[in-house]
């Protein structure tokens with residue numbers, strides 16, 4: 001839930017962002033940005049469905065989720081409301097006033113910390129941001145991408161090695 005009722009629960013002046021814009025997750029209250037607070041922690045290698053909801057009636061919120069692309073399953077509850085331009089892979093989901101977007105994402109390419117925020121600068125600079133953390137059940141892990149090997153017949157991929 002994205003709106004202008006963000007509450008700042010952190011007193012850390014380094015990690016917490018000022019401002020009244022906020023994001024509530026899993027039915028919780030809207031919280032202002034604190035990049036030391038983890039608000040989403042899906043398991044690596046899984047797929048999830050997320051419902052993004054605009055709590056306000058005045059603003060669009062173009063919500064950008066870093067790294068992993070997703071696909072929109074429904075806008076305002078129906079796939080029929082998803083325009084052709086929105087049916088490909090995306091990483092920004094525009095929330096219209098009082099509108100919602102349902103999307104699915106697979107967490108397969110990136111691990112570690114990344115951000116989700118409104119791309120309206122006046123909102124992201126005023127606390128409409130949260131932190132995702134994707135790890136392997138709490139442990140540090142490194143899962144490097146396969147190395148693309150170009151050939152005349154196309155690209156093949158090799159697992160990298162470390163020395």
Ligand SMILES: [Cu+2]
Nearest residue numbers: 061118120123
């Ligand atoms: Cu916004």
